[in-house]
Amino acid sequence: LMGFLKIGDRAAGAIKSGGTTRRAAKMVIVDADHPDIEEFINWKVLEEQKVASIVAGSKMHEQKLNAIFEAIRVWDGAEEAAYDPASNDTLKAAIRDAKKVSIPETYIKRVLDYARQGHTSIEFPTYDTDWDSEAYSSVSGQNSNNSIRVTDAFLKAVEDDVDWDLINRKDGTVAKTVKARDLWDDVGHAAWACADPGIQYHDTVNAWHTCPEDGAIRGSNPCSEYMFLDDTACNLASMNLLTFYKDGAFQADEYMHATRLWTVTLEISVMMAQFPSKEIAQRSYDFRTLGLGYANIGGLLMNMGLGYDSDEGRALAGALTAIMTGVSYATSAEMAKELGPFPGYKKNADHMLRVIRNHRRAAHGEVDGYEAMNVNPVTLDRANCPDQKLVALAAHAWDEALKLGEKHGYRNAQSTVIAPTGTIGLVMDCDTTGIEPDFALVKFKKLAGGGYFKIINRSVPAALEGLGYGSAQIEEIVSYAVGHGTIGNAPGINHTSLIGHGFGQAELDKIEAALPSAFDIRFVFNQWTLGEEFCTKTLGIPAEKLNDPSFDLLRSLGFSRKDVEAANDHVCGTMTLEGAPHLSEEHYHIFDCANPCGKKGKRFLSVESHITMMAAAQSFISGAISKTINMPNDATIEDCKAAYELSWSLGVKANALYRDGSKLSQPLASALVEDDDEAAEVLETGSPMEKAAVLAEKVVEKIIVKEVERAQARDRMPERRRGYTQKAVVGGHKVYLRTGEYQDGKLGEIFIDMHKEGAGFRAMMNNFAIAVSVGLQYGVPLEEFVDAFTFTKFEPAGMVQGNDSIKNATSILDYIFRELAVSYLDRTDLAHVKPEGVSFDDLGRGEEEGKRNFSEIDGARGEDPVEVLKKVVSTGYLRNRAPQGLMVVQGGAGAGATALAGTENPAAALQTLVPEVSTTIVAETSAVAVTTSMDARTKAKMQGYEGDPCGDCGNYTLVRNGTCMKCNTCGGTSGCS
Template structure:
């Protein structure tokens, strides 16, 4: 590895103009935001919030209801002056403009980056801030929700809050340090993996985990743990007697998460529960949620509400987590060969029960069919792509399973809106802009690790040691549709593979560039060989290598299809991984991981994506929320450009959209119309009422 450090990162202007504020590149509008329950009761309301004019009402509602800080923010009068009370003290209240929120994020990232020597000059830091503000304003990218909740509250408003038991590693002294308050160091990480020991009340044990989880849920984050160290039901206890088993404790954690969901101010708790396939309680765990769903069905049949937030679901357990089974290749081979599988005690590793592997597989399939849980995680495959095995095996994931790494680490996410890089008029995907955005947001996420605080000493140390990042994208399904390419097609998969290769390749290249400036992640040197092996395997996949060319990979790797991938995308994917490897061999990497593909359930809507994450579109017809209240049925906004790309005329496109959406009137309906309804005994007043409701209903039966 090269000796010495580079002087700092240079940032070029791409979307902004020197001397022009990025906030002047959008038109602003005043919006009312109102969130209601299904029964019409108001959950949240704010009038005259300032939002970019071209944002949808859904995006505006998410910004205002979820991401505006609701207290502690100085209030301004119409002249832009801080309002003072009779004692001359600033009047405090909520944020009232998206520019306030975006400013506190971009300015805080710039502040921490500058403070810790990431940028070559102050001008580079200013460009960094301007470009990020532009991309947020124009819905080109978004960080994960905890950044919106927490980042910049102290830097911009001086909000501190009480000490909450958080920790960080001081970059100057490299010592673990308790955080003095809630916000001087924000909590920007969405994804956590926490360890749990087979201990009831001591630090690191079962009851301690519920406290650590609660600390994360309070600040809007999610957490996952592998519970396989916990003794099974019937195993001996050190003080005599028998263990009550894993399930009794999981129910406690489930109730705790449910309570925080009900009392939280940001969003519901998110947790992942994972169990190894050889745990003696695995059969009960597999059936847990499916059995509870049977109770729910019985209560609904007895007259209770079927709403997920209703009393029927609140009465049963297992509803506040995602559950997954961790399985090895050995188990899969046992299923394939119809062999027995041994469930082993946690205390001494001896066999406690023997079952047919195929019976377990069948139980998993039936439970997932009945209740959507458990999921499966392929332990062997995940660890074959592990960059840092010297730190131990990867055993768990965050709640949505995009982040898989060592226990007691965290990952902060951001996603790029692919739709903003595609030009409908020319059919061109702006690869250079995409590459630029990947670099910029990789820097954001790395700076966010430096500024962050963490819910335990172990996570603070693990996150400092490995500095894992989670850059991803959203709107893939929409972009493929607008290109006129089927999502489930070889060409669609080739494009998705190339875009993902560009994302991860340039993220690692940027990580190596940062390593030249501020050094590689602390545990890099003990993992150098393993990390470079993984990087080389990624590069092989970008080049569509043959299976025998991969190093220490026991499964079939599906690389980018070199035959049908667009040439410009393929060339950039190759360049990305060449650069990632070349720079990494010179400088190492600042981050043990750089990318994930998250569901983007909230930020995808904030960016007005038609499709979230990597998913295809779930429906061609959707409901657009109107600023004044109510909904209007629309066709997916990608349908029109997709049909145009496929060569349909304007008239044909209009006819197709009318067919998909419906005419929303009885007048031109061929079978059920004003004449037929009158013949059936409906009055003109009845028909007029039906007609008035049609624009806002999914189908005629709801009118």
Template structure:
């Protein structure tokens, strides 16, 4: 059908000459896509890596009539020897003169085999910090400094380091290799300059012309990246697109070397005082440019962090809060809270045991540490997540708290209470205030409704935090209004009718904010939630959130089961 009526939105053949495909084919290059570099690092599945040279290099050298000994010398120049033994600049003798022992030299030699830069071997990841301090005389400030480079510090020059790198890790390029003739260098050109000292590379135009040679024989496009140097301009990119159009290419992709770090390399990182440094960096190979740019970026980030230290937020002298008394495993615990003016928790005090007891002192100091953290801006959520579910004695049933009925430790109880009161994390509580359980105290309906002969005083809770307001109404925590209701309701009325005309504006606001005004009844949704749980506590986390799961029980909080599901 396609041959008869023609094809639409379909291609007979395309080429994807990527490096990945070449790797699967065990080829260094598919031809249209030149090799990215002569020396590459292959990662191993079990960890580590090793260097490999383009497998076509020895074959090409042999075709160019080089002897086997010359081929070995050229390959050794590119790959390196993997040792500093016999190095003319930084050898074993030079290291011993600097204070290195045979033990330290052996450690360095073991790490040099697959290294690509000896600078990374002469670091605290290989050498002990104590050795650097005692034998080499370095200070802690020098060792901890960002970009720590040991070799220049102990007296080796950049030229000596470069020579040692070429001797040990290889030049990763054939430029400057012994025995190799200048006229043969073009045979080994790659997509980008190779190694630290390489300067030769295929031009962007040559990439396009290679694609143009194959395009007439392919109905579709050629998926290939045209590599451009880091100094390429927008105009250079435009010229390549124009050339691709002129030679009849159907698609083209351009990648400018180091483009992901092009912005940090400008004056935003290198200020006016370091323009000379910028020129030096841009003249170096890409790997060194990237390293320098990363150092500049890290320096600027660190400077901004140090410029604005966190300040401690002080609480007002007269502060609000609440006191919660409870017993955890038979041990009385008094939790005092202090709040900022906006109601946010700012400090806690924990009282338990007799004066002078060691555990009491520990808890007091722990509370001070938490309070300082809160005042320096540490979110309460972080403390709650860190200390909830901590397990140590005393632990057990909690008596005196209307929401929490079991705690794994004192800290578990304290931060459950704070999480419920200040964060609204009701999942940390064992009792929902809306649940109608047999032992529920209710919402104080009977206390709010005046009986026969009563004056109709309005009762309210003057709480400033949820931790106080959530407590059920009792005779010990209610305060009567000074103003009386003008019309007294009958005893059988469910709701208390308030005469706002006889109350001040402040009293009206207090009633509205007390959370107990109006006809508060158990909603159908709350009843459904109540019927969904069995009422038993979880043996793992202590929550009363067990539900039936077949013939077993499953905790919806921690996921624990009774063992048969």
């Protein structure tokens, strides 16, 4: 089995899903009694261990092998003795160190041979744990959602600690006998270590199966909400529950009308749909399954002043789910009256009516009397539902569904599921997706012109008003979360205290202008906001301190850490409601989210709250629920097993766990912390958000600053210059972009030509290009143009053809400046497909980052090969990527030869002339770039996101969405949605 799974995994990785950049949506499900189940459970665990080995091993090789070269280089004795460990003690120690970390002796010998041939260093490719890195690409199992199918018999065997037989698939004989509890321990460990496999409860799923005469349900789609017979499919549709909440009440009549309407619409879509194979088309027609569901239950509950983890919240969710499915089945029966039941209904009629009766019993709150079920469902909590009208409507809906079904049958074998609704949720303006709670109380909206602004979840003011808080109190509570955006009356640091340090009105105005979009006030108090002259002359800070990435201007002025934190909370907000003025602690639970909110937030929804919410809705869903259970980093293996067992006992059909930090690609909070006593204390005893705050403080000033020499006069282009031409089609319109470069490779001019456009539009684009070119030549940084014109929206726009990195654009200008940013600034975050080749500033080489990967042979003469390269090749054309075919021919002016470091083919690559330095002049080493990247991840975690970049747009705005990840910026998902 595993060999074939690895083939499928490679195929999925190559084919992708839904285009060129989306990861494959592939589900792999293995039964708990399969002979290969042990290997399958631990598949991803072992593959992630391989990733760790590749990362650590590659860096050890890079370090230890170059230490051997260094030991030979510093030898000051006879030349021949330099290569002899018996004579060169430093070399002997370097070889011993290499052997201690298990570097193969053959490779050590190869390095000595390189050294004897005149080479002075080697570049050994190093890897990192980024999700899209070569390390992950080289292992298997990364392109699928893995689940195992467990039966009631297996879980009983776990409870009783008895043996469990693994059965051969061909002849039904016993292949192996294992302890059920040992196998279950492996499941718990795998889920804890790498978030796979998920669990599907086979007997629970099939107890609700409406068509067992046609076979058992054996699998699901990747997100696990659609569970039915093999080779069937359904179309999904979701209703935004919050749109039915008006004037302080849920409009049940409108909700029922929408349910009827969408049931009919989805039935029509069965006839209109296209399917990937004849078998799927035929069986989907025979059973006519529908996928109606809802989204934004979390937003609705918060608006109504109900906690996600409350009896009232679960009762309301159960009632709304019961109404939706009951009305949908009743509508299906009405359509069966007119059109006849689905073709497979006749032989499955008794089974389907049994399932409908069980649904009806749950809606009436009955605790027994269920037919052919090992695990009774969670019934509708009629007593705790805040709206008794909904309880009555739910019971009536199922009465009608059963009565009409007994008379006419049903047009559809299934009618409802709860899908992740990731992308559609954005389109419908949902605060939350599917059955999920909110992930954060404060949202960060990106502005088209760059920057962002903070807004409170719109459910918060509505909930506070419903709870009886006054408008002035609500305003103060909201300001506590999002900040006041001004330092005027802030505690500790304000206008008065700053004037006392020499700040004038001009400086205060600059600070106030920058504060609304600041994530931390320390980003504002620096030389780039205040001006270098003011900082050095008025504040008396030496220039070398200002240029130190670790320099804290506020602390240097004498403000304490507490002063800074207090002012920061006042200006930028705490991003939580815990501790907010006027807010009663008894209302805190209403605003609990999936993750702790902000730096001070400690509250978050428990694992049990997620599972019990699923159970409240599961009894009234035809299919299943796509949802990931978020677990804190300190959750244990036992916690994972307990979560799976609780789900089974409550009748949930499927469950997937995600423990924070369980993937190697997710950064941990302690990664950047220095040995600071106070930081160590916070990291030992603080909450996850407090830990993130420590890290944010340490990296707050560690930003890359490009030194731009602002010329007083126009820096005119040379008469003969390099550049490149890029042809592309944007929204069906041909665009030619031509560039011109200075001698040092900097962009100096652009030309834009539109094919077959009207004279007026072409003239506008030509003159716009001239204006940009003049700006560039007068010293306006390209970065400013990129920030100003990316994400501008006007026609023509849409898909981009002919560009290998940019696949869609919101306008011609958006495309032009994305292309320039990728080619000249290495802004791969604006590319949809990262440019091929090794970047000059790719991360992962530690302190070696930014250094050239060649060493000059002693006595080398002539020009620096880097400068030669810049003179003959267009910087933009190369896109800051290494030209792998460029070689130096040894001979001729041999003294000017250069020895280069090796890569995959060391003997050949030692001759490759490729400097690992960016053609953009950066004032910090890439070690700082690593810090900056981690800073972005840390900030994302503090904002409630997962901390990983989106594979489509590069923004750090990914949130959990069922078993997948969804980007709140572009709407992209890591799987199906």
